[in-house]
Amino acid sequence: xxxxxxxxxxxxxxxxxxxxxxxxxxxxxxxxxxxxxxxxxxxxxxxxxxxxxxxxxxxxxxxxxxxxxxxxxxxxxxxxxxxxxxxxxxxxxxxxxxxxxxxxxxxxxxxxxxxxxxxxxxxxxxxxxxxxxxxxxxxxxxxxxxxxxxxxxxxxxxxxxxxxxxxxxxxxxxxxxxxxxxxxxxxxxxxxxxxxxxxxxxxxxxxxxxxxxxxxxxxxxxxxxxxxxxxxxxx
Amino acid sequence: xxxxxxxxxxxxxxxxxxxxxxxxxxxxxxxxxxxxxxxxxxxxxxxxxxxxxxxxxxxxxxxxxxxxxxxxxxxxxxxxxxxxxxxxxxxxxxxxxxxxxxxxxxxxxxxxxxxxxxxxxxxxxxxxxxxxxxxxxxxxxxxxxxxxxxxxxxxxxxxxxxxxxxxxxxxxxxxxxxxxxxxxxxxxxxxxxxxxxxxxxxxxxxxxxxxxxxxxxxxxxxxxxxxxxxxxxxxxxxxxxxxxxxxxxxxxxxxxxxxxxxxxxxxxxxxxxxxxxxxxxxxx
Numbered sequence: 001x002x003x004x005x006x007x008x009x010x011x012x013x014x015x016x017x018x019x020x021x022x023x024x025x026x027x028x029x030x031x032x033x034x035x036x037x038x039x040x041x042x043x044x045x046x047x048x049x050x051x052x053x054x055x056x057x058x059x060x061x062x063x064x065x066x067x068x069x070x071x072x073x074x075x076x077x078x079x080x081x082x083x084x085x086x087x088x089x090x091x092x093x094x095x096x097x098x099x100x101x102x103x104x105x106x107x108x109x110x111x112x113x114x115x116x117x118x119x120x121x122x123x124x125x126x127x128x129x130x131x132x133x134x135x136x137x138x139x140x141x142x143x144x145x146x147x148x149x150x151x152x153x154x155x156x157x158x159x160x161x162x163x164x165x166x167x168x169x170x171x172x173x174x175x176x177x178x179x180x181x182x183x184x185x186x187x188x189x190x191x192x193x194x195x196x197x198x199x200x201x202x203x204x205x206x207x208x209x210x211x212x213x214x215x216x217x218x219x220x221x222x223x224x225x226x227x228x229x230x231x232x233x234x235x
Numbered sequence: 236x237x238x239x240x241x242x243x244x245x246x247x248x249x250x251x252x253x254x255x256x257x258x259x260x261x262x263x264x265x266x267x268x269x270x271x272x273x274x275x276x277x278x279x280x281x282x283x284x285x286x287x288x289x290x291x292x293x294x295x296x297x298x299x300x301x302x303x304x305x306x307x308x309x310x311x312x313x314x315x316x317x318x319x320x321x322x323x324x325x326x327x328x329x330x331x332x333x334x335x336x337x338x339x340x341x342x343x344x345x346x347x348x349x350x351x352x353x354x355x356x357x358x359x360x361x362x363x364x365x366x367x368x369x370x371x372x373x374x375x376x377x378x379x380x381x382x383x384x385x386x387x388x389x390x391x392x393x394x395x396x397x398x399x400x401x402x403x404x405x406x407x408x409x410x411x412x413x414x415x416x417x418x419x420x421x422x423x424x425x426x427x428x429x430x431x432x433x434x435x436x437x438x439x440x441x442x443x444x445x446x447x448x449x450x451x452x453x454x455x456x457x458x459x460x461x462x463x464x465x466x467x468x469x470x471x472x473x474x475x476x477x478x479x480x481x482x483x484x485x486x487x488x489x490x491x492x493x494x495x496x497x498x499x500x501x502x503x504x505x506x507x508x509x510x511x512x513x514x515x516x517x518x519x
Contacts, residue, residue: 117364118365122353124349
């Protein structure tokens with residue numbers, strides 16, 4: 001075990017690359033999810049069809065296969081990417097498709113009465129979306145986005161198969177050089193778990209903020225009344 | 236011809252009396268409403284069947300009738316929440332769902348609907364306040380982003396309205412912190428903040444606990460007494476309807492069965508169907 005732990009600089013470099021790929025791919029996936037998810041809520045059939053094509057195509061392809069395409073197939077067609085860009089594109093496109101379904105479902109799940117009230121205020125369709133529907137839909141998106149975020153982070157382990165020196169790649173190097181298979185994989189198991197927990201904390205913070213915006217964490221009326229004195233207790 | 240806006244959106248509102256007490260709620264030049272052979276279907280169900288009726292500018296009309304008789308559909312058509320399947324609806328002199336092009340009426344585009352909606356406000360049964368905004372923002376978002384008021388002016392207008400509805404101390408509150416009655420009063424203020432010339436009230440007290448109904452009804456009585464906004468009200472509260480209406484329309488199966496003054500309809504209805512409906516209401 002000590003030999004494995006002594007390799008911590010390598011492991012930390014690998015973990016940092018895993019975190020970088022996770023954050024870049026998640027940001028790219030989020031942009032795709034918002035754009036294609038909102039297209040899925042459009043009135044126009046054509047725009048909804050664009051959403052379906054994107055979602056069905058990229059959801060139906062394994063992230064690893066997409067990665068192989070970006071690494072091995074597209075360069076043959078003259079499209080070359082840096083390893084990091086290829087990893088971010090492949091993972092982002094794949095998880096963006098799942099995210100688009102989350103966005104579409106969440107916007108559609110905001111009660112229709114809210115759309116009607118926004119219409120009665122005479123908001124334009126864009127204002128309805130931006131000022132009323134999206135802020136409420138965002139709260140619905142966060143728990144599934146949290147799941148996807150962690151799933152995406154775990155999926156980055158696949159980049160080790162195309163030679164990117166992420167956490168899993170480094171672990172395989174350490175395992176080969178030390179011969180300590182169990183200890184190596186226990187250490188990276190813990191490291192992946194810690195990264196996942198850190199991401200979960202970020203999502204929880206976003207959920208809390210969103211709950212506050214929607215008034216779900218505010219003192220509710222009426223104020224509690226002290227059982228003995230009958231006086232209103234200030235919150 | 237594009238619809239004309241009847242007042243400047245920048246009118247300060249509401250006016251306050253010299254002694255600082257809340258003044259009249261907002262008013263603009265009121266608009267009349269006209270339904271000409273309006274048809275509305277949901278699938279095979281004909282909800283409005285070539286409906287004709289007219290509401291004069293500044294008139295207060297209550298729509299009564301059994302569930303499914305088309306009352307709420309009329310309000311929803313006027314608020315552009317539902318499309319008519321036939322006929323013409325006019326608000327003021329302008330068609331709501333159509334616009335004139337080359338001397339012909341063609342289907343309205345979103346721009347026309349946006350212009351027409353400036354004249355109309357609606358209060359819903361379930362309040363429908365925006366839960367992602369506090370009370371003040373619920374009242375200022377529309378004036379700022381739709382009417383183009385400055386933020387300070389919109390806040391001043393909102394505070395005046397909160398004074399009027401007796402909730403001046405709740406501007407920072409979140410809708411979830413308010414009772415149903417308070418939420419409904421804020422919803423009424425939100426509609427008034429847009430200075431509508433036509434106010435649509437869709438069973439605004441039916442989701443409230445009985446003890447909260449009075450406050451909302453009193454507020455609406457004040458608005459009816461102190462403004463000349465055209466009001467179209469769907470309610471089952473007969474006493475309230477008597478107080479605020481000039482005229483009552485009794486609906487059944489998408490048609491007007493009987494119409495008259497509140498006294499005539501409630502005290503001496505001519506039609507059996509009206510009598511039947513009123514006794515059913517009184518029995519509940």
